[in-house]
Amino acid sequence: MTEWTIEGTILTGTEFEPVEGRLVIEDNRITSIEETTVSSSTIVAPAFINAHTHIGDSIAKEAGLELSLEALVAPPDGLKHRLLAEAEPSTLVGAMRRSLRFMELEGIGACYDFREGGIEGVERLREAADGLTIDANAFGRGDAGVIAYADGYGASGAADERFASQRLAARGADKPFGIHAGEVDSGDINPALDLDPDFLVHMVHAEEIHLERVEDAQIPVVCCPRSNLVTDVGLPPVEALAARTSVALGTDNVMINNPSMLREMEFTSKLFDVTPKEVLAMATTNAASMLDRPDGYLAAGRPARMVLIDGDSDNLSGYVDPVSAIVRRACRTDIEEVILSPIEPED
Ligand SMILES: [Zn+2]
Numbered sequence: 001m002t003e004w005t006i007e008g009t010i011l012t013g014t015e016f017e018p019v020e021g022r023l024v025i026e027d028n029r030i031t032s033i034e035e036t037t038v039s040s041s042t043i044v045a046p047a048f049i050n051a052h053t054h055i056g057d058s059i060a061k062e063a064g065l066e067l068s069l070e071a072l073v074a075p076p077d078g079l080k081h082r083l084l085a086e087a088e089p090s091t092l093v094g095a096m097r098r099s100l101r102f103m104e105l106e107g108i109g110a111c112y113d114f115r116e117g118g119i120e121g122v123e124r125l126r127e128a129a130d131g132l133t134i135d136a137n138a139f140g141r142g143d144a145g146v147i148a149y150a151d152g153y154g155a156s157g158a159a160d161e162r163f164a165s166q167r168l169a170a171r172g173a174d175k176p177f178g179i180h181a182g183e184v185d186s187g188d189i190n191p192a193l194d195l196d197p198d199f200l201v202h203m204v205h206a207e208e209i210h211l212e213r214v215e216d217a218q219i220p221v222v223c224c225p226r227s228n229l230v231t232d233v234g235l236p237p238v239e240a241l242a243a244r245t246s247v248a249l250g251t252d253n254v255m256i257n258n259p260s261m262l263r264e265m266e267f268t269s270k271l272f273d274v275t276p277k278e279v280l281a282m283a284t285t286n287a288a289s290m291l292d293r294p295d296g297y298l299a300a301g302r303p304a305r306m307v308l309i310d311g312d313s314d315n316l317s318g319y320v321d322p323v324s325a326i327v328r329r330a331c332r333t334d335i336e337e338v339i340l341s342p343i344e345p346e347d
Pocket of ligand 1 (some may be wrong): 052053054114180201252253
């Protein structure tokens with residue numbers, strides 16, 4: 001048994017209550033958080049969870065910025081899908097691996113990728129993640145058969161096909177089913193909700209009827225504000241969604257944004273009328289409960305998965321509130337260490 005400790009200002013529990021003191025880790029788990037005076041200026045936060053990515057398009061960063069959303073990413077003929085089809089498998093795997101490594105260094109402990117390319121696409125993500133500590137989850141596409149290989153099903157959108165068999169198969173396999181909805185307009189939101197998904201992605205064009213349905217069924221929503229800015233589809237009603245259901249954050253296509261949750265949190269905090277604490281929850285606890293994860297917050301018994309941030313860096317020195325400092329200001333150079341202990345099977 002190896003026991004070790006981390007000292008600093010620890011953001012504890014689901015409310016991120018700052019506690020000055022010591023966090024004790026034993027066998028990949030937090031065993032206690034002890035309040036005491038320490039000299040460390042480190043801020044200890046839960047590792048972030050990127051709840052929606054497409055890292056396959058790491059091969060085409062900033063490509064097609066002049067194109068409409070449809071011409072850029074709509075299957076099967078959008079630029080992204082043509083580039084994915086043309087790419088050598090080794091090039092694709094290598095590019096995805098670099099995005100995963102980038103996410104690890106940015107304090108991200110898990111990502112949920114809507115992986116294109118069916119079973120083969122899922123296997124390529126596994127290959128890209130081999131040996132890394134980030135928990136890279138592949139949500140498969142294509143027919144229902146992909147679900148046996150994937151961590152869940154990631155549907156492109158209810159305007160593309162019905163997805164009834166995939167929905168059923170995901171439920172049968174006890175794996176999550178997520179679907180894009182309301183990105184360009186509201187037309188695909190009701191059919192997506194009819195599938196009773198485990199979560200929705202985007203919801204930029206959610207109207208009152210959709211908000212009511214989301215609230216009634218308590219379906220979480222992953223918002224991707226930076227992606228929506230780039231593709232010019234409008235901005236999601238984050239405040240209204242957060243008032244009705246649980247909201248998580250994702251960085252969406254690597255093609256159009258780097259997969260940094262620090263940046264996504266900063267944009268979200270500055271674009272919408274939500275508190276820094278609510279935004280940190282979107283990047284940690286909300287995503288963890290949506291995706292049935294045991295991490296996402298720091299407490300005794302939880303897996304030791306956290307990011308250590310230098311509260312006395314040139315960037316953060318003199319901060320007033322540690323949560324605001326992380327959500328609104330911190331950047332990669334402030335990160336001292338990322339600890340991603342493996343999640344034990346019994347968690
Ligand atoms: Zn997406």
